[in-house]
Amino acid sequence: MTTTQDAVAAAERCTPEYRRNPHPVYAQLRESAPVCPMRPPHGNETYLITRYEDARNALSDPRLSKDMYGAMDAYRRIFGDSSVALDDNMLNSDAPKHTRLRKLVNTAFTPRRVEALRPRIQEIVETLLDDCPTREPLDLLPAFAFPVPIAVICELLGVPPQERSKMQQLSTTVAQTGFSAESKRAQQKAEEDLHAYFTELIARKRREPADDMLSALTAVRDTDGGLSENELVSTAFLLMFAGHKTTAYLIGNAVYHFLARPAQLRAVQEKPELIGPAVEELVRYEGSVESATFRYATEDVEYSGTRIPKGALVQIALTSANRDPEKFERPDDFDVRRPGNTQNAHLGFGHGSHYCLGAPLARLETQLALSTLFGRFPRLTLADPASGPQWMAVPFPAFRGLAELPVV
Numbered sequence: 001m002t003t004t005q006d007a008v009a010a011a012e013r014c015t016p017e018y019r020r021n022p023h024p025v026y027a028q029l030r031e032s033a034p035v036c037p038m039r040p041p042h043g044n045e046t047y048l049i050t051r052y053e054d055a056r057n058a059l060s061d062p063r064l065s066k067d068m069y070g071a072m073d074a075y076r077r078i079f080g081d082s083s084v085a086l087d088d089n090m091l092n093s094d095a096p097k098h099t100r101l102r103k104l105v106n107t108a109f110t111p112r113r114v115e116a117l118r119p120r121i122q123e124i125v126e127t128l129l130d131d132c133p134t135r136e137p138l139d140l141l142p143a144f145a146f147p148v149p150i151a152v153i154c155e156l157l158g159v160p161p162q163e164r165s166k167m168q169q170l171s172t173t174v175a176q177t178g179f180s181a182e183s184k185r186a187q188q189k190a191e192e193d194l195h196a197y198f199t200e201l202i203a204r205k206r207r208e209p210a211d212d213m214l215s216a217l218t219a220v221r222d223t224d225g226g227l228s229e230n231e232l233v234s235t236a237f238l239l240m241f242a243g244h245k246t247t248a249y250l251i252g253n254a255v256y257h258f259l260a261r262p263a264q265l266r267a268v269q270e271k272p273e274l275i276g277p278a279v280e281e282l283v284r285y286e287g288s289v290e291s292a293t294f295r296y297a298t299e300d301v302e303y304s305g306t307r308i309p310k311g312a313l314v315q316i317a318l319t320s321a322n323r324d325p326e327k328f329e330r331p332d333d334f335d336v337r338r339p340g341n342t343q344n345a346h347l348g349f350g351h352g353s354h355y356c357l358g359a360p361l362a363r364l365e366t367q368l369a370l371s372t373l374f375g376r377f378p379r380l381t382l383a384d385p386a387s388g389p390q391w392m393a394v395p396f397p398a399f400r401g402l403a404e405l406p407v408v
């Protein structure tokens with residue numbers, strides 16, 4: 001049994017046990033310290049929210065700001081002081097800037113638009129499986145889970161195929177959550193390279209517009225000035241960044257949980273229409289965004305009887321909220337037939353005005369990746385089921401994903 005003190009210490013220090021299985025820690029915090037003051041390695045006063053109701057309210061609380069420029073000192077201490085402002089985008093802003101930027105991109109992400117991408121995504125998935133190395137065991141993360149979303153988002157944005165592996169590498173470096181000086185330097189360098197790359201790509205789209213999202217956004221910028229040049233670069237970066245690792249980790253987590261539970265996999269294979277609800281259940285049960293949901297308090301606020309002082313950072317643990325027994329029956333069971341697990345029940349894609357813009361795309365990519373993979377390789381198994389999953393070791397639990405996924 002974890003004590004409250006142990007749970008807080010594990011969450012603060014992101015211990016290896018906590019990385020392997022954060023759920024008992026979250027269960028303890030939900031019970032006895034649902035709004036938990038912490039001092040994580042980045043040194044800022046942070047409050048971790050773990051209950052579903054609090055999390056849902058906090059995600060849409062206008063007193064909790066996403067405008068990290070407003071909290072620049074705290075923000076710099078976490079993410080380093082880059083010379084380029086790649087965060088000049090909707091994710092890091094409040095209304096009215098948020099509304100303006102989101103509206104510009106929103107039209108590209110309607111469920112109908114995304115559905116139109118289905119044949120192309122299917123083709124990408126098939127080609128990647130055709131090209132998978134035949135050696136065994138095969139690590140499915142670099143061979144499949146990562147290349148699918150990078151190919152899709154690059155295609156959507158209009159990043160030429162020969163430049164995609166560079167994109168993948170740079171955005172992976174930016175996403176690392178290390179706090180050492182060396183790790184921050186590497187992150188800053190990658191941010192600068194990405195900024196330079198997107199600036200140059202936008203210039204190319206101006207000269208030779210194509211039928212892609214970056215050309216369309218560049219045209220908006222140039223015709224009605226709806227966004228600044230830096231907002232345009234930062235929006236391209238956000239889409240690349242937000243659309244890549246999140247989906248890759250979800251595909252990896254999904255493959256692992258299905259292979260570890262053959263009865264659940266069989267249920268979807270026998271009833272293919274279960275793939276939609278199954279992906280929702282995966283986002284609930286082991287979603288890929290654990291607590292990369294920073295806000296900061298613009299005034300004193302109170303949640304579950306705890307005062308969060310003005311200026312403090314607030315971190316919302318979606319992974320915990322999605323297993324709150326007050327909201328979900330049998331929260332620790334992975335059940336693709338879970339009644340009522342609709343798209344709106346879990347918080348894995350956030351909630352409120354910052355609700356994930358790419359959710360329809362992420363859902364479609366994951367559904368096609370899983371059904372095609374399991375359809376083509378019905379005898380796929382974990383290479384070493386007894387050893388358990390290898391979760392990423394991180395100093396800070398922003399994302400939840402596997403470090404490797406060996407299969408045969």
Ligand code: HEM
Nearest residue numbers: 090091242243246247250289293349350354356357358362
């Ligand atoms: C925002 C999760 C895939 C684009 C968010 C947020 C979450 C999230 C939790 C809200 C963050 C907050 O409130 O602080 C996920 C997960 C994904 C995924 C779990 C995959 C499984 C994608 C994809 C794209 C995307 C594929 C685009 C190509 C965005 C954008 C925002 C966002 C642009 C910011 C929205 C805003 O600030 O208004 N995502 N995401 N995401 N996501 Fe996703």
